[in-house]
Amino acid sequence: MIEDYTEGTGTAVVGGTEQRASRSLVTLLWPIALIGALLSLIPLWLGDSRVMMGVAVLGLTFACYAVGFNLIFGSTGQLFLCVGALAGIGGYGSAILADRVGLPLLLSILLATLASSILGGLLSWIAVRRSLGVIFTGIITLIFSLVFGNLLLGAAAVTGGDGGFHIQTGADTFLRQTIPPYYLMLSLVLIFLLTHGLLRRSYIGWAFRALRDDEVAAELAGVNVARYRVIAAGIGAAMLGLAGSLFAVTEGTISPTTFGFAQVDVETMVMLAFGGIGTLFGPVLGAVVFTVINELIQDLGQLRLLVYGALIIALFLWVPRGIIPTLGDLLRRQRTPARREE
Amino acid sequence: VIANILDGIVLGLQFALLAAGLTMVYGLGGVLNLAYGQMAVLSAMAVVLSMEAGLAPIPAVAVGLVAGGLLGLVLDLTILRPVYRLQGEARVLLSLLLTLGMAFMVDGFLTWRYPTKALTLRIGGGPVEIIGVPMVRGGVVASVITILVLSGLLVFFRKTTLGRAIRSVIEDEQGARLVGIDPQRMLRLILVLTGVLAALVAVTRSLVTPVSVTAGFELTVSALIVTVVGGLGSVGGAILAGILLGIISTFAASSIGTVLSLIILLVAAAVTILIRPSGLLGVKE
DSSP, X not given: OOOOSOGGGGHHHHHOOHXXXXXXXXXXXXXXXXXXXXXXXXXXXXXXOHHHHHHHHHXXXXXXXXXXXXXXXXXXXXXXXXXXXXXXXXXXXXXXXXXXXXXXXXXXXXXXXXXXXXXXXXXXXXXXXXXXXXXXXXHHHHHHHHHHHHHHHHTHHHHOGGGOEEOOTTTTSGGGSSSHHHHHHHHHHHHHHHHHHHHHHSHHHHHHHHHHHOHHHHHHTTOOHHHHHHHHHHHHHHHHHHHHHHHHHHHOEEOGGGGOIIIIIHHHHHHHHHHOTTOSSHHHHHHHHHHHHHHHTGGXXXXXXXXXXXXXXXXXXXXXXXXXXXXXXXXXHHHHHHHHHO | OHHHHHHHHHHHHHHHHHHHHHHHHHHHHOOOOTTHHHHHHHHHHHHHHHHHTTOOHHHHHHHHHHHHHHHHHHHHHTTHHHHHTSOHHHHHHHHHHHHHHHHHHHHXXXXXXXXXOEEOOOOOSOOEEETTEEEOHHHHXXXXXXXXXXXXXXXXXXXXXXXXXXXXXXXXXXXXXHTTOOHHHHHHHHHHHHHHHHHHHHHHHHTTSOEETTOHHHHHHHHHHHHHHHOTTOHHHHHHHHHHHHHHHHHHHHXXXXXXXXXXXXXXXXXXXXXXXXXXXXXXO
């Protein structure tokens, strides 16, 4: 079901000539550069408003979440319903290590990201070992999310519980200013996109595609399905953890709802599904569209949720497979008759 | 200990009834209905509104059950149409997203229109004694209703032609089509039935605790977990898993407080799934 619309550039791996390889890198780099250029203009427009920049930073954080989730779910078909929890391990982990233990901030972020990555890999390893299907992986990771949320509430002495955690480290630095956090998160989005793009072009990407299309066939062709699933989950979880850490230190205050299932996982999934599962740029597109939608319906007050639900239904009735795959189909359909005329 | 087990069974039967509806739709159509809890809450509100309009409790409950059935029908006729056109994983995913949108709409509507309403049905009279343990009357009545409904369901699936037809679709949709069973019609029937079940969940639950407008999400999540522990598509599994988790939950709650008991319940569910990845009574895929 999950289709791939950038396969054309994969010729670099098959063709193997120097020229093709460099062209393929260009076709990867220019869209990322374009996205970076467009999004870096936002502060010129909204830079005066602290509130709006906060919204924009949150939107970019969700773009990061969506890229990480896409790498796990879109590339290898593992439904990880613990995006918020893995990001929360990054966020709470770095906050606790920096504030309560007193480690340097960078080291704290690094360790927390590592913890998130290891945990993601472990969850994936368990799912692979027990050969859990999509739904079962979803439920196991959902349970993990709920347990994590309850642990945050339960261990209030360390996490601050319901009242939230006010992070002291980095309080007077550029991290808490209005504009620098935006560019920090933007560069993270671009780095994640580049990482995912390069992965797709490497032999790992081929393995991902093979095992997603037909697991048994991939295994028979010598692809170690278990290993690549765990690799995807490990890298994806590291992305989630890092994004969660950076969001936490720029935001300054985190609470269990910052990383809650209803607040993060549901939103991320909607964004990714709308942009196009398994596509490289779908997650960012979905994150931008839904951040704008959320902001537009913010003033509706109590009706907000009703309108949001109606929009989700309308959008998915319109493009059930997501925007980018649908656009890809349209383009291809236009191109095919033209070719016949030749 | 016996009191705990009995309380656990009361809770477990609620879980079981909750999961039965969800598991049938999944087993039959590969549709994951995330608006299931919201269906229950909407039916509960129908009961509340009819009672406020002056209806006696029993006719009001009947209105709620009809409302639940209608909701199922509406779901089948509207947003699930495009879902049926897809197959396999794509179908699960689209059904999940569309019913999620539906859940948001229902939650949004209810919190906007009736933010403070809740359904509480009270049954007069003191506690009932069962094997020497005094039990709350509402809980006992709820459990009796649940047992009757669940056994009715099991009999329906085992003994009646229609029930067997539905099971044949669960096992092999193509084969069922070949012997002249229309899967679409069976699915519509099941959606109406799950709507009624959702309404029943709301009613029996309201005998024990109030069902508020915001209960939908929590109901859906518990239903999902119990369904998976029991085995997707297996009503018997849902019953077994529900009672098992109910007993674990009351034991944990009575010995170590609620936050930890929820964690223990969740871990127990996870462990069961890991030991039996296809569910307690599920068929291996």
